[in-house]
Amino acid sequence: MHDFQFKNNRLYCENTDLERIADAVGTPVFVYSQKTLLDHFRNLKTAFREINPLICYSMKANSNLTICRLLLEAGAGLDIVSGGELFRAGKIKAKADKIVYASVGKTEQEIEAGIKAKILFFNAESIPELELINKIAGRLGRRQKVAVRVNPDVEARTHRYITTAKSENKFGIDIKTTRAIFLGLGRNLKNIELCGIHIHIGSQIIYAQPFVRALKKTVALIEDLNAHGAAIRYLNIGGGLGIIYHREKPQTAGQYAKAVIPLIRNKNLKLILEPGRFVAGNAGVLLTQVLYVKDTPAKRFVIVDAAMNDLIRPSFYEAYHEVVSVRREARVQVKKCDIVGPVCESGDFLAKDRRLPAGIRQKDILAVMSAGAYGFSMSSNYNSRPRAAEVLVCGNRFYLIRKRETYDDLIRNETLIKK
Numbered sequence: 001m002h003d004f005q006f007k008n009n010r011l012y013c014e015n016t017d018l019e020r021i022a023d024a025v026g027t028p029v030f031v032y033s034q035k036t037l038l039d040h041f042r043n044l045k046t047a048f049r050e051i052n053p054l055i056c057y058s059m060k061a062n063s064n065l066t067i068c069r070l071l072l073e074a075g076a077g078l079d080i081v082s083g084g085e086l087f088r089a090g091k092i093k094a095k096a097d098k099i100v101y102a103s104v105g106k107t108e109q110e111i112e113a114g115i116k117a118k119i120l121f122f123n124a125e126s127i128p129e130l131e132l133i134n135k136i137a138g139r140l141g142r143r144q145k146v147a148v149r150v151n152p153d154v155e156a157r158t159h160r161y162i163t164t165a166k167s168e169n170k171f172g173i174d175i176k177t178t179r180a181i182f183l184g185l186g187r188n189l190k191n192i193e194l195c196g197i198h199i200h201i202g203s204q205i206i207y208a209q210p211f212v213r214a215l216k217k218t219v220a221l222i223e224d225l226n227a228h229g230a231a232i233r234y235l236n237i238g239g240g241l242g243i244i245y246h247r248e249k250p251q252t253a254g255q256y257a258k259a260v261i262p263l264i265r266n267k268n269l270k271l272i273l274e275p276g277r278f279v280a281g282n283a284g285v286l287l288t289q290v291l292y293v294k295d296t297p298a299k300r301f302v303i304v305d306a307a308m309n310d311l312i313r314p315s316f317y318e319a320y321h322e323v324v325s326v327r328r329e330a331r332v333q334v335k336k337c338d339i340v341g342p343v344c345e346s347g348d349f350l351a352k353d354r355r356l357p358a359g360i361r362q363k364d365i366l367a368v369m370s371a372g373a374y375g376f377s378m379s380s381n382y383n384s385r386p387r388a389a390e391v392l393v394c395g396n397r398f399y400l401i402r403k404r405e406t407y408d409d410l411i412r413n414e415t416l417i418k419k
């Protein structure tokens with residue numbers, strides 16, 4: 001599943017002792033395993049090889065340039081959601097015809113940049129957006145491919161913040177309106193070519209059934225539209241595959257492929273997948289150092305130098321991330337504790353009620369597991385905390401792929417006005 005394993009009671013990433021990285025780079029630091037990243041990507045690719053899909057890695061999960069380039073080299077395209085991500089894609093010379101662009105709120109500048117870059121298509125999420133793409137494409141003398149993101153109104157059975165395909169969610173366009181677009185309105189938008197349907201029903205989905213339900217609805221819609229003269233050639237089924245954080249038993253890539261492929265086989269559709277977490281989630285950990293062990297009448301707090309600004313998932317979604325000491329001692333006593341950061345919020349915790357060795361002390365290094373997706377990419381400077389460093393491990397070597405921010409970085413864009 002991943003390449004973070006204990007060897008001689010020390011936690012390694014591939015063949016690199018994680019404590020060595022903490023010593024060399026300092027903490028907090030995100031550490032990624034190249035092998036895990038590529039293995040996960042290839043697992044998915046292999047599972048779907050029968051239909052040779054375009055796998056567009058969802059950059060928002062982890063947009064570090066080195067990470068994205070590794071995946072491009074392995075054959076991935078990119079799923080982007082902003083002009084900033086398009087800029088990153090340009091920096092690593094991503095092939096534009098393997099880039100798809102979703103977002104409910106693309107600005108004029110972003111649409112123009114996407115068209116000029118010649119991306120494969122936009123996943124459009126509203127009628128006014130379709131009209132704007134049509135207008136800008138016309139101004140640029142271009143005909144732009146567009147897929148409509150459909151909101152199929154299905155329950156993804158995941159956290160409500162990461163459920164995206166219920167009718168009350170802001171994402172996508174309902175089926176009825178999508179029909180009207182393909183069979184009516186869209187035909188008048190001469191500068192866009194309506195070529196695909198996109199769905200993305202949510203994230204951290206561990207069962208195949210919600211995907212299947214959404215897909216059945218979508219394929220039926222496509223067949224109906226094509227029978228009425230539409231020319232839908234692409235089916236983008238988004239991301240959302242769940243991973244193991246704790247005791248989940250998510251479907252494997254193979255099981256997912258087995259559920260999906262029969263529904264689209266022989267339909268003359270190019271399948272696009274947009275995995276983020278599945279590729280990067282278990283490929284990274286966050287290393288943090290213990291600052292203080294504070295015993296109170298209520299409980300023990302292990303105060304560490306990483307906080308909600310580094311990894312917001314526990315605070316934001318009450319997400320579970322395993323926390324382990326990078327040194328394992330045999331038969332030690334354990335004590336329950338909360339692992340918390342220095343930020344001035346009671347919601348600033350990385351883990352609650354966890355059993356850590358009772359002898360844990362200042363300067364010990366802990367690893368917060370499964371932090372490769374939506375870790376650094378959701379981090380912030382709250383409390384004027386410089387953002388963490390990022391390191392990539394390849395076997396017994398490691399590379400700094402993003403240096404730690406400095407205090408000067410914090411104020412770089414600020415202007416002290418003269419009074």
Ligand code: LLP
Pocket residue numbers: 058061079102162200202203204238239240241274275276277278313317373374378
């Ligand atoms: N495609 C679209 C259109 C998306 O909106 C997303 C994620 C993905 C693909 C990739 O989904 P994945 O395969 O990673 O599940 N911050 C949350 C997750 C939010 C996901 C947003 N969209 C978290 O930390 O759990």
